Amino acid sequence: MNTRDPRRWLILVVLCLSTLVLVIDNMVLTVAIPPLAAGLDADVQDIQWILDSYILVFAALLLTAGSLSDRYGRRRVMIVGLALFGCASLVATFAAGPAQLIVARAVMGLGGALIMPSTLSILITVFDETERRKAMAAWSAVATLGLVGGPVLGGALITWFWWGAVFLINVPVAVLAIIAALVLMPESKAPRSKPDPLGVILSAAGMTALVWTLIELPHGLSWPSLVVAVVCLSGFVAWELRTAYPMVPLALFRDRTFSGASFSLTLVQIGNGGLLLVLTQFLQYVLGYSPTQAGLAFIPMALASLLFNTLGATLGRRVGNRLMVGGGLVVMAAGFGLLAGLSAEAGVVPTAVALAVLGTGGGLAMPAAIAALMGTIPADHAGVGSALNSTIQQMGAALGIAALGSVVSTGFTAGMPAGATEQARRSIGDALAVGDPALADTARQAFTAAMSSAFTISAAGVLAAAVLALIVLRERPDTIATPRTLVNEPRERIHQ
DSSP states (O other): OOOOOTTHHHHHHHHHHHHHHHHHHHHHHHHHHEEEEHHHTTTTTHHHHHHHHHHHHHHHHHHHHHHHHHHHHHHHHHHHHHHHHHHHHHHHTOOOOOOHHHHHHHHHHHHHHHHHHHHHHHHHHSTOOOOOOOOHHHHHHHHHHHHHHHHHHHHHHHHHHOHHHHHHHHHHHHHHHHHHHHHOOOOOOOOOOOOOOHHHHHHHHHHHHHOOOHHHHHGGOOHHHHHHHHHHHHHHHHHHHHSSSSSSSSGGGGGGHHHHHHHHHHHHHHHHHTTTHHHHHIIIIIIIOOHHHHHHTHHHHHHHHHHHHHHHHHHHHOHHHHHHHHHHHHHHHHHHHHHOOOOOOOOHHHHHHHHHHHHHHHHHHOOOOOOHHHTOOGGGGGGHHHHHHHHHHHHHHHHHHHEEEEHHHHHHHHOOTTTHHHHHHHHHHEEEEEEEOOHHHHHHHHHHHHHHHHHHHHHHHHHHHHHHHHHHOOOOOOOOOTTTTTTTOOOOGGTO
């Protein structure tokens, strides 16, 4: 059991602030895209790169960042990440063109990659097994609040100020988190081990190629990047299994709880991937909501998620991770099913009910899934283990955005009349801009039908995750493996 730090709950506040700044930044963009595009005179390709440059760098460097945090200090790496993120946000605020904003977003992705693994790894080293579930539930609740509160904040900032405010808000939060980390947070790191430069190169190259492949998937399969991803990641796995000092302890996947939680989270994030992006377009383009109204529409999801996240922390120790994850995911699948049933004439109540059900399921399932996964990770590998968790979720989200985005795009084009312009058949925003009432009505119906197909796929994916969790997960005490588990023990004895 870890010695309890008397400042652990204040440290948790710092960790939550650090996580919140990352989540909010990504979510505010879901409602900021239209005014941002107009303000920078950005075309569709520019907007795609503004969104993708962040996730490309973030997901590609997560494993490397997690390894660095274990080796050189989790607090130190988190502070460097916060500084990079804050400075890049300031540059993004006053970007004069799409190119500047794309570069700033890429640097923000680097900062985010350094921050995310450190937050969760510090959490699991500061809190012992008796309090870890509550701390993780609070951390998850704050992340959820940022996830669904980001569009609300983004809509308000755009209405009151201008699109640059969605980046400027990151700066004071990052500064506050840095100061609090320096004052309150102890440094923690793994015992010194040899670096793994080949593992770093192979993982970074492979993850970059994989994320690029997923980003390009809606436009067709990029075979060169896929080949690079397969070769580099296969080489990475082979090298990590044979080197004496692996950057990533792949032996974790021999634990059925770790593997089950990982694959369940991947399936969930595939479903969640395109949720906000698709739904905010539905609310604004189909139902005619303003950016602020579109953000406020997510409040039922936020409230339900926070409520059941708190309830889940209380019930988790009694019910167990397996039932909490399985039951919560079934509720999430029902929420996606309700979203799939929305019509182009849907009112406030059906949308609110669907989002509340979705938030309820997520609040019950996600903290338990993360707790199950992180509970199998040795303390010495907390940083890279946290990065592995984040990478798994990012890959699922990227695959979800690519796959569901492709479903919506293909479905929308198929539902539009052949006589419409090519631009109008590709984008509902362009179709509405034509000014033809009949074409606008057809576009709204086509987008709604395409969205329904995407959310039906999401419901099926989350339901599959529920079945997987119920079959594969097994209960264990809320403990973390001892530091020697993956370093000094023979591979065949790991997690037996």
